[in-house]
Amino acid sequence: MDREPGRKQSAGAPLGRIVSGAAAGLARLRAQGFREWLRAERDAFTQTVKVTLACVFGWWLAAYVLKVPLPVLVPIGVLLTVSATAYSTVVRGFPQVGAVVVGVGAASVLIWLIGVNAVTLSVLVASGLVLTRLLNLPAQNVQIPITALLVLSLGRTYGFARLADVLLGAAIGIAANLLILPPRFVEHAARELCDMSGELAELAEDMADGLGGHWTEDMARDWLDRARELSQRLENTKDTADQAAESMRLTFRRRRRYERRLRQAAEAATCLDHAGHQLRSIARGLVDLIAGARGLPGEEAADLPEPLAEELRALSRIFYNFGLLQVGKARSRDMADLCAALREGEHQQRHLTAELADSPPKGPLWPLYGALLDDCARIRHEFDPDTGPHRDAFP
Numbered sequence: 001m002d003r004e005p006g007r008k009q010s011a012g013a014p015l016g017r018i019v020s021g022a023a024a025g026l027a028r029l030r031a032q033g034f035r036e037w038l039r040a041e042r043d044a045f046t047q048t049v050k051v052t053l054a055c056v057f058g059w060w061l062a063a064y065v066l067k068v069p070l071p072v073l074v075p076i077g078v079l080l081t082v083s084a085t086a087y088s089t090v091v092r093g094f095p096q097v098g099a100v101v102v103g104v105g106a107a108s109v110l111i112w113l114i115g116v117n118a119v120t121l122s123v124l125v126a127s128g129l130v131l132t133r134l135l136n137l138p139a140q141n142v143q144i145p146i147t148a149l150l151v152l153s154l155g156r157t158y159g160f161a162r163l164a165d166v167l168l169g170a171a172i173g174i175a176a177n178l179l180i181l182p183p184r185f186v187e188h189a190a191r192e193l194c195d196m197s198g199e200l201a202e203l204a205e206d207m208a209d210g211l212g213g214h215w216t217e218d219m220a221r222d223w224l225d226r227a228r229e230l231s232q233r234l235e236n237t238k239d240t241a242d243q244a245a246e247s248m249r250l251t252f253r254r255r256r257r258y259e260r261r262l263r264q265a266a267e268a269a270t271c272l273d274h275a276g277h278q279l280r281s282i283a284r285g286l287v288d289l290i291a292g293a294r295g296l297p298g299e300e301a302a303d304l305p306e307p308l309a310e311e312l313r314a315l316s317r318i319f320y321n322f323g324l325l326q327v328g329k330a331r332s333r334d335m336a337d338l339c340a341a342l343r344e345g346e347h348q349q350r351h352l353t354a355e356l357a358d359s360p361p362k363g364p365l366w367p368l369y370g371a372l373l374d375d376c377a378r379i380r381h382e383f384d385p386d387t388g389p390h391r392d393a394f395p
Helices: 014-032 034-040 042-065 073-081 086-114 118-134 143-154 156-179 186-212 217-246 255-291 306-324 332-358 365-382
Strands: none
Touching: 042 073, 042 156, 073 156, 086 118, 086 143, 086 156, 118 143, 186 217, 186 255, 186 306, 217 255, 255 306, 255 365, 306 332, 306 365, 332 365
16 A cells, blocks of 8 residues: 555554544444444344353353352453454464463472562563563463463462463353354445445545535545545455454354355455545545646646546445445345446546547646546446456455
8 A cells, every 4th residue: 555645644543443433333323223233233242242141151160160269260261262253262262271371380480499589570571471472472462471470479379270260261262152153244344345335435426526516625635535544444344354254264054155245245345445546546636636736737727527527426326336235135226226337437438538539638637637537447347247357246
């Protein structure tokens, strides 16, 4: 991804992600209504309830059946193990248990050799962090030094109790995610793709409305800022499609049912990513034009040919209908509307090309017109269900 001068980074900052995520959630709630929003979030609520019940069951088993002195360690083991997908839960569970084993062993040996003192503490922390890197554990996994410090504080007996509790918690967490309503992210990925398509459609429509009337440099810069933000979020959408594919690993039932949807989600994410970059390139060209960059004439050339605005309007319809094709039971009317928008965009491009051919050649605007036309054609090609590169993105 190119990095343009003055590009905003706030969308990638933690606070920016929290704010934008909350705003997007509220927007979906207002647009869908509470009942529809609740239905859309059903899978997330189901997984939350499942993990909560797994923690409660682990605590009950440890406290009343196994008579463990610190039963709260078992639900901690569940929370440390359970991840977004059944596959990642299994993959994550083994390093967690291994880290606790290493921490208990290292702390027990050091306490036996040199006792409990500041030297022991410093050696345990430093060696724990080094071992975390050597064992290729995630950077945020600090179970080795944490376990070692707890053994240092509470004694070796605690260490072996913690190991048993983590093993029990990991077993419960893995069983819960593998056997009880394993999380599926296929529909979640489809909803994200639909949302992103809708936002790209809205941006293209706003650009068309602006070019069809009086537009300013501030408006053009706002389009570019929105296009940049959407480009960043499209990366997350691709990650969501990858997560959907991972959620089907270690799935023993109904795998074939989801394989077609997985291919569609992955291809649709790539398609939107490519088209989003092209729309951003159009917004960048409009900013350069209105700002007089690179020798362009500036505001005096803001009155662009009408077919360009109409072509952007056709692109908006393409984005919108493509999003509808990703969720639920795609209707043949949505595909028909998308194909009609593709034909309309091609018609407007021929109209614009003919209009430019009749105008006096030369001048700095010709390369810009060529770039804008090429970007529009590229977007249409991405969404062509017959000859485009992303035919698997269509149901």
